Amino acid sequence: MKQNTNKTSKPQSCPSSHLLPLHFLTSTQKSEAGQLFPVDTFFFHLFLFLTAGKWHMSEKNSLVILVVTPGCDQFPSLESVENYTLTINDEQCFLLSETVWGALRGLETFSQLIWRSPEGTFYINKTEIEDFPRFPHRGLLLDTSRHYLPLASILDTLDVMAYNKFNVFHWHLVDDPSFPYESFTFPNLTKKGSYNPATHIYTAQDVKEVIEYARLRGIRVLAEFDTPGHTLSWGPGVPGLLTPCYSGSHPSGTFGPVNPALNNTYEFMSAFFLEISSVFPDFYLHLGGDEVDFTCWKSNPDIQAFMKKKGFGDDFKKLESFYIQTLLDIVSAYGKGYVVWQEVFDNKVKVQPDTVIQVWREKMPVRYTKEMELVTSAGFRALLSAPWYLNHITYGPDWKNIYMVEPLAFEGSPEQKALVIGGEACMWGEYVDSTNLVPRLWPRAGAVAERLWSNKMLTNLDFAYKRLAHFRCELLSLQIPANTRPHPKQESLEVSPPPRNFGV
């Protein structure tokens, strides 16, 4: 990122002190800049209502946006170009971007450049910005299974994600404790698997709303349906799907992971992921694959027989691989790419070379930097999450550790480094619900956002602190309309109080 802000340019005081608040008007105009490549031009006007008539050189009444490549109705993708340049000088107030997604990033930056004097006048400084993300996948995971999160919490999160230039909402929809996703193919999954099928579910309409709300902010929705483990909530709605655990020679009444020995399982998964593939437009699905406990499989005589038949011996990793490979083939046939948790790689499941491996384990089986090395040296693309489990809290300004993580700090060739497509902040829901989500998430996740967007060399904590504290105040002031009561959107900064010098 190149940024050149003219610090010396003093705010020009306005000819009148009776300025009304700025009114923002947007309009779109189609114009043709060439036959082969029609250019969409957006005019984004800033109207200043002045008592005196003339515009001064020192006033700006519009931001002009030029998007090079057409495409307003599509979805953002991993390949979307988010570059933009923003030019505020005597001649122009101009935002240039390759795509609408880049224009969104530039608008966010533009909004952060505008400031207000104590008298209430709005200003923007002479500025030249050329900006682009360091990594194309900058994600945030919310877990809506361990605790249900109201739709409003998700939408609010998407807003603040956009302020932080996050571009992937990793939606960990279902897990052991509950199945809030409303499936139209298998309605019993939701009816019998949600905390409350009347109130604690995401309807088809909710899901659509999340996807569109995210799209309008340039955010992809990466849906995760984790199998074969983490699936206890699937059981009640799909009898026979889970493996019955045995105690000696009798079923114990408890269940384990998805039963990989039955054809029915794969028929179910085919039908289920057909639905998922059509509901979620992103090219990628997250298929989970983490933490498969073999205890139950080992106890079950049918599984044992299946192992024998397949010649897996005692190696349950082979059984896991068998399941996951079959699942990946199903999902591939639907034209989807996939992201999986690192165990799939660790357990040597044969996956397609374009699989994305998400590294989440901090120290086991190896330190996460080593894992990044191994994953990329095997030629797979990698996503880093291990040091960014934001649900883990400690006392004090822990955003600093989050901020100082360097995703490429591992042994490897430049080609390996190039395989790291980004990372994700994770907010697991064991102890998180809508009552404490916001102060646990913001602005801590902002530290991840800057690490994934900005230049690698940006590691000065004092510089970060000042901006993060300011950004927090902006969030607070933006989102408390008038009430003095704390509003859920108030962000909490786990840093020191605002600097205050008494001169003593």
Next chain:
Amino acid sequence: MAGSALWFSLLLAAAFAGRATALWPWPQYIQTSEQSYTIFPHTFQFQYHVSSAAQVGCSVLDEAFQRYRDLLFGSVSFHFPQPMGKWHMSEKNSLVILVVTPGCDQFPSLESVENYTLTINDEQCFLLSETVWGALRGLETFSQLIWRSPEGTFYINKTEIEDFPRFPHRGLLLDTSRHYLPLASILDTLDVMAYNKFNVFHWHLVDDPSFPYESFTFPNLTKKGSYNPATHIYTAQDVKEVIEYARLRGIRVLAEFDTPGHTLSWGPGVPGLLTPCYSGSHPSGTFGPVNPALNNTYEFMSAFFLEISSVFPDFYLHLGGDEVDFTCWKSNPDIQAFMKKKGFGDDFKKLESFYIQTLLDIVSAYGKGYVVWQEVFDNKVKVQPDTVIQVWREKMPVRYTKEMELVTSAGFRALLSAPWYLNHITYGPDWKNIYMVEPLAFEGSPEQKALVIGGEACMWGEYVDSTNLVPRLWPRAGAVAERLWSNKMLTNLDFAYKRLAHFRCELLSLQIPANTRPHPKQESLEVSPPPRNFGV
């Protein structure tokens, strides 16, 4: 009451999976059955017994009746005519309250008796208490006994409760200096404190970062010492409102004005009050603790604490006295000269003692008692024997259990806070450690144990403001509340978890009027998600 009888009744009650077992904090003695009575909101009344010392017009109870009616049945007023038909044995249309001792316009004190008995049976629905403060505790318990069927009918089970607090001082500290807390945050906290039977709001009003208390004697303290003298202060009216809001809930307000350290924010408003630090032979431009060498300092403190003594009605003031850094004093030639003159040698603890003793004498002269942080005791300041020592240091200079032993063996009353710094957060259900603290688990005679008057949960403000106060405070502080109220033998974490989780849901449901948006009053439980059995 025999311990074994209590344990039996506890188990007996727990054996019923009914709503009565959701009480928080758990009462000293309870017998409950599955027999339930219907309550009709439109006819239900709180009534004063004819023999009650408190009658209609008693502000504390009249307002409590209204509050609990709203909490239980919503704020709609029910003025339906009495049904013409007969009352059934299985219906309850009133709770009758009998308060033995008169006194509705006073303030609660450390000596206030909070005992009550609550009897819900075929014959009566009766709350008996020595004082109005005990009646408040009983009303809270009563409100927690009422439950609602899925069809919306209100019920209360046949129940017999005899209850009293284990410790008379059950406090919660809020720090309004490091981050300012809006008045609404304080009032909301007082509400939830009352649900938890806390009875002391320890208001750490001022500290190094800011001075939000509006002093009428020294207005410059606030003007020059607050974060923002227009918005980030507590006016005289605000302070009155807090005190009255607390009083109506049976909560004392223990105001703390910490000196001689933690006073940087006092400096700008009172030139000369703080010690100028020296770098070599010249003032460095920075300041240290209050300057104990000047007569002006004590004149100021006399005038300031005269105001404080009249503004805050509680008998006790908290005078701080913690963490005095001697570096600046050591650097200052005037202080050095004063030390020499007084014959203190190089022992700056003697200087600290000199300051604090003088201050204590000032405050004593205003007829106040005082609480101080443990350093005052550790540094061997000569204090009056009725001083209360608050133990806050976990491991240094000694482990807090040892400190409790030392404080009480010296004959002082003690307050425990060391294991209850709730601002310190860790991942997961840390309420369990908070809950399992036993305040009397130290070596000492029964006389020493009797000197422990209670404890306080502390919510320091370094990283806490109104945006994260509520989920950090509740229900974690509830674990402290039960430890200080309920019987010592109540240490079963599963039993506590079930009730605490239920209590959290009650708080949530009580205080989200209709909006699905999270409301600041939503309490966050650092425990597992609601139990969910799939039968798989």
